[in-house]
Amino acid sequence: MSQNKSLSLSRRNFLKTSLLAGGGMLIGFNFLSACKPEAILPIDISNLNFNDFNAFIKISDEGYITIFSPNPEIGQGVKTSMPMIIAEELDVAWEKVSVAQGFYDPKNYQRQVAGGSQSIRFGWDALRQTGATTKQMLVNAAAIQWGVEPNTCFASQGNITNANGDTLGYGEVVKVAANLEVPENINLKDPKDFKIIGHDIINVDIQKIITGDPLFGIDYSSEGMVYASVLRPPAFGNKLTSFDDQITKSINGVTEVIKFGDKIAVLGTNTWAVMKGKKALVAHWENETKLESTDDHNFELFKILNGNKFETNREDGNVETAFKDADKIIERTYESPFLPHNCMEPMNFYANVTDKKVHLVGPIQTPAWTSGKIAKILNRKPEEIHLEMTRMGGGFGRRLYGDFAEEAAQISNIAKKPIQVIFSREDDMAAGTYRPAIKYRIKAAIKEGKLTAYHLKEAAINGNMYGLIANFFPAGCVPNYRVSTANYKSNITTGAWRAPFTNFLAFAEQSFFSEIATELDKDHPQLIIDLLQNVKGTADERIQYSPERMEETINLVIKKSNWGKTPEGVYQGFSAYYSHNTHVAEVADVELKNGMPVVKKVTVAVDCGIVVNPLGAKNQVEGGVIDGIGHAMYGDLSFKKGTPQSVNFDKYRLIRMEETPEVKTYFVENNLSPTGLGEPGLPPAGGAVANAIYKATGERLLKQPFINQLEISKSKLLG
Amino acid sequence: MPNYTLNINGKKITVNADEDTPLLWVLRDELSLKGTKFGCGIAQCGACTVHINDSAVRSCSLPVSSISGESITTIEGLSETGTHPVQLAWKEIDVPQCGYCQAGQIMTASAFLKEKPKPTKDEIREAMHGNICRCASYNRIEKAVKLAAKNS
Numbered sequence: 001m002s003q004n005k006s007l008s009l010s011r012r013n014f015l016k017t018s019l020l021a022g023g024g025m026l027i028g029f030n031f032l033s034a035c036k037p038e039a040i041l042p043i044d045i046s047n048l049n050f051n052d053f054n055a056f057i058k059i060s061d062e063g064y065i066t067i068f069s070p071n072p073e074i075g076q077g078v079k080t081s082m083p084m085i086i087a088e089e090l091d092v093a094w095e096k097v098s099v100a101q102g103f104y105d106p107k108n109y110q111r112q113v114a115g116g117s118q119s120i121r122f123g124w125d126a127l128r129q130t131g132a133t134t135k136q137m138l139v140n141a142a143a144i145q146w147g148v149e150p151n152t153c154f155a156s157q158g159n160i161t162n163a164n165g166d167t168l169g170y171g172e173v174v175k176v177a178a179n180l181e182v183p184e185n186i187n188l189k190d191p192k193d194f195k196i197i198g199h200d201i202i203n204v205d206i207q208k209i210i211t212g213d214p215l216f217g218i219d220y221s222s223e224g225m226v227y228a229s230v231l232r233p234p235a236f237g238n239k240l241t242s243f244d245d246q247i248t249k250s251i252n253g254v255t256e257v258i259k260f261g262d263k264i265a266v267l268g269t270n271t272w273a274v275m276k277g278k279k280a281l282v283a284h285w286e287n288e289t290k291l292e293s294t295d296d297h298n299f300e301l302f303k304i305l306n307g308n309k310f311e312t313n314r315e316d317g318n319v320e321t322a323f324k325d326a327d328k329i330i331e332r333t334y335e336s337p338f339l340p341h342n343c344m345e346p347m348n349f350y351a352n353v354t355d356k357k358v359h360l361v362g363p364i365q366t367p368a369w370t371s372g373k374i375a376k377i378l379n380r381k382p383e384e385i386h387l388e389m390t391r392m393g394g395g396f397g398r399r400l401y402g403d404f405a406e407e408a409a410q411i412s413n414i415a416k417k418p419i420q421v422i423f424s425r426e427d428d429m430a431a432g433t434y435r436p437a438i439k440y441r442i443k444a445a446i447k448e449g450k451l452t453a454y455h456l457k458e459a460a461i462n463g464n465m466y467g468l469i470a471n472f473f474p475a476g477c478v479p480n481y482r483v484s485t486a487n488y489k490s491n492i493t494t495g496a497w498r499a500p501f502t503n504f505l506a507f508a509e510q511s512f513f514s515e516i517a518t519e520l521d522k523d524h525p526q527l528i529i530d531l532l533q534n535v536k537g538t539a540d541e542r543i544q545y546s547p548e549r550m551e552e553t554i555n556l557v558i559k560k561s562n563w564g565k566t567p568e569g570v571y572q573g574f575s576a577y578y579s580h581n582t583h584v585a586e587v588a589d590v591e592l593k594n595g596m597p598v599v600k601k602v603t604v605a606v607d608c609g610i611v612v613n614p615l616g617a618k619n620q621v622e623g624g625v626i627d628g629i630g631h632a633m634y635g636d637l638s639f640k641k642g643t644p645q646s647v648n649f650d651k652y653r654l655i656r657m658e659e660t661p662e663v664k665t666y667f668v669e670n671n672l673s674p675t676g677l678g679e680p681g682l683p684p685a686g687g688a689v690a691n692a693i694y695k696a697t698g699e700r701l702l703k704q705p706f707i708n709q710l711e712i713s714k715s716k717l718l719g
Numbered sequence: 720m721p722n723y724t725l726n727i728n729g730k731k732i733t734v735n736a737d738e739d740t741p742l743l744w745v746l747r748d749e750l751s752l753k754g755t756k757f758g759c760g761i762a763q764c765g766a767c768t769v770h771i772n773d774s775a776v777r778s779c780s781l782p783v784s785s786i787s788g789e790s791i792t793t794i795e796g797l798s799e800t801g802t803h804p805v806q807l808a809w810k811e812i813d814v815p816q817c818g819y820c821q822a823g824q825i826m827t828a829s830a831f832l833k834e835k836p837k838p839t840k841d842e843i844r845e846a847m848h849g850n851i852c853r854c855a856s857y858n859r860i861e862k863a864v865k866l867a868a869k870n871s
Contacts, residue, residue: 075817200813203818206815207801207810209815210809211800214753218753218756252737269748272737272741342853343819344853393819394854396853626858627854648761649759649761649763649764650763654853655855660844660855
């Protein structure tokens with residue numbers, strides 16, 4: 001039995017091998033270069049502790065492969081696509097691979113996050129090296145067994161062959177392989193030889209999903225666990241003064257009522273009892289801070305836009321002079337509302353706080369951050385926190401914030417028993433970390449038929465666009481360019497929402513470019529392509545996007561969508577956007593039905609480099625596009641005196657089947673390293689639809705959700 | 720609390736619950752049948768769909784006391800091993816993303832196909848309109864329902 005005691009930095013993605021008592025070989029490796037050097041592999045399977053590594057490959061004596069992956073799965077597909085990359089370089093048949101979810105351990109790892117569409121991009125090299133190195137160890141073992149040189153042996157599909165025509169299965173050499181040194185300088189496959197990458201692979205959890213097996217956090221339970229429903233302040237700015245729980249305590253199944261901070265938890269033996277018990281609480285609140293309404297936010301954000309207190313995120317040339325010299329100036333203001341995330345699985349978390357340890361189970365995108373916060377709140381050592389991640393019924397950014405897990409831990413700490421906090425849908429929508437309302441004002445200068453200056457102002461709530469965004473298109477394309485930001489601090493909790501900032505900014509900019517194109521009497525995609533020429537070969541390293549890749553993506557969507565060649569009654573709108581390292585261009589086809597525009601089809605072109613799993617990739621892009629359309633059309637969360645005005649699906653409209661267009665997705669073919677797809681499909685969708693609706697109705701949509709303006713126009717049209 | 724004898728997935732089961740308890744919570748909390756999901760609690764999203772005598776019903780809004788001897792089928796009882804034509808089609812098309820709403824989608828689709836074995840595209844979209852999928856797998860749901868109709 002060999003155990004590599006130290007992991008050098010150059011090999012820190014790897015690799016500790018161990019022979020398993022029960023047969024087979026175990027290899028520990030690191031998905032995201034996050035493993036601390038001192039992490040140690042368990043000695044045998046009976047002591048197997050999945051927390052000790054980011055991931056494992058287990059190869060059984062029979063040649064079956066298990067890949068343990070503790071990376072959070074929120075529906076973005078990494079639980080399928082990341083193991084695919086290992087299996088490719090390991091060169092095994094996918095049918096022999098199974099994937100299991102591992103846990104999280106704050107002691108041994110530095111980063112296990114689902115967010116920012118970065119898992120595949122960061123994981124690509126490490127995952128390939130892991131598979132290829134493991135394969136080489138198996139080849140070396142076979143060579144020893146045969147008494148030949150490893151370079152005369154060849155591995156494929158789980159078997160190793162030599163020049164004499166002898167064959168050994170991976171399972172037959174694992175015992176020897178486990179004792180070998182980890183080789184370095186491994187050759188990776190030529191992408192043209194890929195057998196798994198680039199092929200359609202079905203979701204690894206499909207069987208459990210279609211048969212209703214417990215998979216999600218909300219499905220978890222333990223011996224003696226009670227349920228907890230929490231009454232939180234009904235308005236942002238409220239503080240609890242007193243409450244009466246007499247009726248609550250008389251409800252069958254309610255066992256306990258616990259006050260913690262400004263919240264009251266009702267505990268009981270079943271979910272229905274605690275939800276009823278919560279409704280029966282009589283609580284009194286006072287206003288600690290101002291209770292804000294949507295009207296207040298509109299006033300404050302316009303005050304910012306009309307003022308001059310901005311930070312400058314990027315400035316090129318001389319914007320003032322360019323506007324002074326312009327033949328024409330175009331200026332538009334775009335407005336968006338707050339949005340809740342509305343994961344289909346409402347927020348929930350299990351906690352069992354005992355003197356020995358803090359056991360947490362549930363859906364969380366940020367196990368490290370959340371464990372750390374809980375350790376602090378409970379005044380416990382980080383190593384006492386044991387967190388297990390479950391498959392998540394959606395994330396969209398909401399599960400980056402562990403407030404629900406903190407509540408569970410606090411309640412269990414007081415109740416001294418295992419509890420599961422469960423949000424009702426109303427709780428989920430009223431206690432959000434919302435996409436904040438934002439207003440953009442964009443101003444362009446045109447001189448002699450050319451765009452000479454571009455000034456984007458952002459007025460947002462609680463925070464502004466992250467640094468890179470000012471270096472997205474059209475940065476570098478326009479000689480005089482400025483991005484200015486300012487924000488208003490609100491007591492309403494806000495946070496990341498699928499494709500933060502760009503989910504709305506892309507709509508604003510691509511609608512604005514459509515207007516510029518109309519003004520210049522140019523085709524919209526051609527205008528973008530013309531502008532992209534200005535940034536080609538730039539020495540400016542701040543520029544995030546590739547003009548060449550964007551141009552190719554646009555050309556693909558033009559071709560595939562029959563841009564400009566549609567039959568009468570079909571109106572097309574274009575939009576292109578780079579975000580999360582992926583280039584996307586979309587064309588929406590809109591028709592009019594009873595005076596209302598209907599989105600019939602969206603054609604999408606994507607450059608994400610190598611497409612690891614085309615089936616999963618298409619699902620991500622399609623879902624992102626429809627999500628983008630749905631929220632641009634219908635998403636609207638307003639506030640009145642600190643209270644959200646729509647807290648369930650009877651009042652809050654999500655896109656449904658009959659509003660869903662056909663989506664056709666095409667990938668730019670190249671051999672560049674892959675980038676993520678969880679978010680980039682979404683941002684361009686709203687702009688493509690708005691630009692198509694303009695063609696259909698002549699009306700420019702400047703405010704989301706579109707449905708409000710469309711309903712007004714329809715009623716005017718129909719008199 | 721009164722006792723109720725329910726006929727769930729072909730088995731007679733007696734549960735003790737308050738009369739207003741929705742079937743959803745009886746299934747999940749009392750019987751540990753976790754496949755039926757909670758989404759909204761007001762019959763708006765379809766995540767909690769089960770069959771009552773072959774009809775798709777929202778279990779989050781159906782009090783246990785209103786059921787008397789009807790045959791209840793949950794996702795766990797739709798087939799022994801996940802081989803109902805709708806389940807097989809869901810797999811072949813790779814419908815799910817996060818997967819949370821899919822049990823409800825499958826239960827709505829299977830009840831619909833029993834009533835209308837050869838539906839048109841528009842009929843499928845109308846029948847499935849009541850089930851929300853936040854990941855927006857709608858187009859694959861439509862394809863899978865069509866495929867299941869073909870294969871049943």
